Amino acid sequence: MNKKQMNTGLVVFICCVLVAIGVTLHLRKHDMLPIIHKVVDNTTATLVADTVKKKKPVVKRDFNISGSLKDTEGNGVAGVIVSDGFKCVKTDSRGRYKMKRDSLARFIYFSVPAEFEVPTHSATDRTACFYQAVSNKKKIYDFTLRRLPGGKETSYKMIVIGDPQVTNAYSPYYTSPDDNPIKKSDVERFTTQTMADIKQTIKSLPAGTPVYGLSMGDDVQYYGGYNPQLERQIRQALGSSEMRLFSVIGNHDQDGKALYRRKWEENFGPTDFSFDRGDVHYVCINNCFFHRGMSYYSPGELRERQVKWLKQNLALTPKDKKVVLCYHIPFTFGNAPFSKAKPLTNANEEGHYSSSRLSLLLSLLKQFKGGYELFCGHTHFACNHEINYEGEDVMEHCHAAACGNIWQSNINICGTPNGYYVYSFVGTSISNCYYKGTFWDKSKQMTIFRAQTDFNGEKYAKDWQLANNRNILVANVFNATSHWRVVAIEDGKEYLMRRISSKGQDAFAAGYHHKYSESVSYRFVSKGNGYLIMNHLYYYVPKNPNAKITIKASDPYGHTFTASSSDAVAEPFANYAHYYEREYKEYKKQKDCMLRDSAVTKQKDTIAAKSVNN
Template structure:
């Protein structure tokens, strides 16, 4: 924790010894103050400013006053919707909306740049789940003959994920605003502590034209004050908000450790964080949509804070805080729950005390921690591209790294043996019937899947089971993964939830069946049964084949 100066410590002690009237007068000298102006020097009214514990707004002269708190690390602000997102430098487009508190300094002024056209009506949001680069070298393959090469995780993230994002950005109009959100676990200190790692990742994430924000993950901190401090040095406060268009984004640290490196799953928040969240949301217009972003899912987990009344069954729980959080979010035009953490994709839908809840859990850019090209549920390494218009998400698709954006599923035959694993066994499907299984990366209950066989269209059956696994991913990882045990990526892991698989039993085993997937935004994606994956190892999981 930041050390206060002797002068500040003595002042705090003296304040505690004063009478209430004397303390009220003396406390004026222990406030954080400052002024917000725009690029022309004009005062900015209504900017939300925080000390990490409460939020206030600037007055008509652009001035603010915040209570002094010796635990405050940053004075920071909610980026207004009609202002540019300030960045760390001209070549590092990660968001810089804060000042680190310096002992004895109580005044912090800020200058913002108003956008000529005011707040944006539409923009793109790229969401990156768990980059999780380590200081170790995992297996990386360049061809079908187990040609393993020595390449760092950060180089893979740069050359694969960020290179692919740059192609996506190049496909957009030059005047299209683009923002990005990393869902945490930018780094993991497996392989040895590297004090430069978090800073290196920030530089890579800030290397494009998109303005990038991040939440903090469990591996960014791993219960160690030093690791958390490195994240804060790179990114600033862990609980903050910003506005874009007619959407209010809140990023919050929901990783609470209870024993060394062990943390609660589902995520939890402290009383102080709940108070800060209430303070932040109280200053947001109710016609906005709120996107609450954090690392660990709130809707499910199997290592609960006890007592926990939110029992979802089969060893899964929802966060103790979730119901109170949803009551806060109910005040607004709409809301979204964004998280990462799991290394599998799931749009998790639960019923919590009569309320339907959807939480978007984003697959990892690193997959199974850079030991393959896919997540533990068979979803390829990648990221998400959202289109936001007004106060609504207008579109979303999953972009597999080095996959065309039209490819939103992979097909398998239920009977195929993937290194001792099969979908027929995992999902208890009939054998010898030629059943086709579709892994649809971003599917939720709003999607519709159809199989077209000889001109006849049949709705496919959705598969859901807890715990379960992806036979293709488990078979591959069982052979090649070095740093994760079988219990992590297989159904032995009771944490796994699977719900984006569908199956169809053909009537003619020789027919070419077309699988049609329609998402909740009106997009249609297709794949044909002659493209089923049959090889357990020599495929996109093992190495990339360029499609150019």
């Protein structure tokens, strides 16, 4: 094509464009353009239709699943609750079930029946494994259950662990008066201290005693950045003893992040589930309701789908059982409430609310003839919280943290030592419960202070408006409720001690953490923390300020614990919050003496028996 031809072509093209513009303007003037559009649209529709015909047909996903639960002999297990986390069904007389699982379901799992063993991840990892991960290609989910040799257990122990909360960081930890911190990881401390002590407690029980465990959540916290191994490490630690252990999920296991929650689920399974032991039905549920990123409601809340699941679960549960509802954040108190939460009527706890779900929960739980219990953690202070709610007396067991103040001492922010709880269940009753301080003898259920003692600028006298010159005794009774009786014995006479129950602080713990706590603020450990409720402090004003006084605390189970005024902690830092190794050595020394005495007694008995036989 020569230059002349190119110029001619360009002129023709420009003319065509001008004609097209003119025609368009003419058509628009006479409202005829929509007709053209319609023709074009029809043509386009035809082309799209032809394209769609060429695509592969859309396949509707089938969510119908089925399966069976059988014992090791191949017999079907009837009446077992099976769930996908959204709905619950029961197995039929032959142990079969079927359901249409929810598209968002992550697991298919069952509620372990009382007559069967709790399945575990392995022989050395005894955390519960009662679930299978969902697969879109899988339609059948079968489970095999192993019967307990003696059938349903009439009695057993339940060890409850509040907030292990191991982190990625090295928290300050002191074992000597030189104030040089020991570099020991939280996982190592939990393993060599908490779990070592739990193993010793289990070992001390009569042979054959069934023992189970509950972690109340916040198994981890991601200080120092996300660590994908952390949940696995704490699971291995929790599963290292003879007890078979379940865990609820806490706020720090999630922190509002899908990745964190998935990591917890990868290690522990579903977040809303149930199981039976003896005559008790345990329901564990995720009540950490996040909003605005990492923020969460306190008191705890539940989503509608969880309420629907809970109603189905309890509807399928025999009404002669006791129900223990297990979750992380307290339902009966909190100071970061959902808009529908109700303020507490107790003047001493102003600013606290009860969950918007509490009325519903209580109405569901009151159906059970065996009664109910409310178990939670979260707070890092011990509190058997008692309120009158809608005319009913309600108690919520808020368990102190195994990690105390997130492994920065050996105490919780209420002064309760790091530790755990040991419950004894017989039938539908709790026949005993005591707090076990780590490396403490179980008979030690309180600590003693003088109101005027200065703990790094903190005093009980100042906190609770007590006289500073009367040598007033303060007893911190770790597991106390209104059903305990705590008295001071002076010159052979008993005097009831006054119970403190209010928002506030523990002077000993606040003073210690004021100096040594690094990872949390002073506000968190002191009366600046409006969340902190103290209801296990008692005080007595001596008749004679110099008298030697015995403190006697009696629990509702028939046990009496004593301490002496001479045991009062007088130094702000040379104490059980700091010198943990000293406590451990003393504990080990006592245990070794007990074992030696026991061995000597057995030897004497054997010699005596031989002598009688001869």
